[in-house]
Amino acid sequence: MRGEAGTGPGSLWDSADAAERVGRAYEAPDLAAIREAQIDLIGPLAGEQTIDIGCGPGVFAAALAARGAAVTAVDSSPAMLAAAAARDGVTAVEADATSLPFADGAFDVACLVQVLEYVADPVAVLREAARVVRPGGRVLAADTDWDTLALGIDDLDLARTYAAAFADAKVHGQAGRHLRRWLVEAGLQPVRSRARLLESAPAGDAFLAHNWSYFRGTVERSGRLDAAALDRLEGQLADAAERGAVPFAVVRHAWLARVPEVSA
Numbered sequence: 132m133r134g135e136a137g138t139g140p141g142s143l144w145d146s147a148d149a150a151e152r153v154g155r156a157y158e159a160p161d162l163a164a165i166r167e168a169q170i171d172l173i174g175p176l177a178g179e180q181t182i183d184i185g186c187g188p189g190v191f192a193a194a195l196a197a198r199g200a201a202v203t204a205v206d207s208s209p210a211m212l213a214a215a216a217a218r219d220g221v222t223a224v225e226a227d228a229t230s231l232p233f234a235d236g237a238f239d240v241a242c243l244v245q246v247l248e249y250v251a252d253p254v255a256v257l258r259e260a261a262r263v264v265r266p267g268g269r270v271l272a273a274d275t276d277w278d279t280l281a282l283g284i285d286d287l288d289l290a291r292t293y294a295a296a297f298a299d300a301k302v303h304g305q306a307g308r309h310l311r312r313w314l315v316e317a318g319l320q321p322v323r324s325r326a327r328l329l330e331s332a333p334a335g336d337a338f339l340a341h342n343w344s345y346f347r348g349t350v351e352r353s354g355r356l357d358a359a360a361l362d363r364l365e366g367q368l369a370d371a372a373e374r375g376a377v378p379f380a381v382v383r384h385a386w387l388a389r390v391p392e393v394s395a
């Protein structure tokens with residue numbers, strides 16, 4: 132299995148710094164537009180009991196609450212959960228996605244956004260999400276396909292090496308393209324999908340700017356590019372942005388599925 136970092140207490144994710152970084156990256160306007168399109172896919176949410184599994188710092192959970200959903204946000208990282216708990220309309224519960232402390236059918240809607248790419252067994256996690264959603268309820272699964280990462284820099288070899296190293300550092304770097312199959316294997320019924328291109332930049336209030344330390348560090352730890360190569364890449368990203376290129380573009384997939392109605 133690929134993937135550099137575990138999750139939960141003590142992992143790379145579990146620090147106040149990581150929660151702040153991810154929170155700022157997810158609040159950036161380039162990502163906010165994608166989040167709203169993903170939430171649109173679910174349909175009306177007012178009054179719906181909704182669980183956000185792998186909620187991170189709670190940006191997606193808060194956006195669900197802003198649509199009128201009653202939101203329970205779950206994460207295995209105490210630091211991420213502390214950030215989520217501070218958001219309006221969000222009830223935070225520490226738990227692992229593989230074993231949720233809720234009764235069968237407790238929710239109308241479950242969301243798993245940018246979490247399946249980190250778990251060992253995405254189908255088991257989706258089965259557990261489906262268990263806590265009532266028959267006829269909805270499950271939203273959204274993830275990136277990191278093999279689509281296109282850096283608009285001059286050095287194509289450097290761009291390709293970086294993208295492959297970043298994708299390979301994930302447990303499931305191509306999660307986005309597998310979502311539909313994982314949902315079917317978990318016994319869910321896919322309804323509709325939406326893919327969006329995340330175009331970002333290394334400066335200003337942008338997803339990539341806020342997350343660059345993590346993006347750079349991930350590839351540095353992989354050993355596939357050294358610090359000098361990453362300095363060169365950083366310079367070329369800035370240069371590309373200044374010349375009007377799209378320095379960073381990657382596809383984020385989202386699928387809405389239904390929990391089957393119980394047959395008579």
Ligand SMILES: C[S@@+](CC[C@H](N)C(=O)[O-])C[C@H]1O[C@@H](n2cnc3c(N)ncnc32)[C@H](O)[C@@H]1O
Nearest residue numbers: 138185186187191206207208211227228244245
């Ligand atoms: C990229 S963040 C997701 C952010 C959030 N879903 C959003 O879209 O705003 C990934 C989160 O998944 C959590 N996570 C990963 N594996 C998990 C598991 N097995 N159980 C619960 N949370 C998990 C991590 O702790 C991290 O906070």
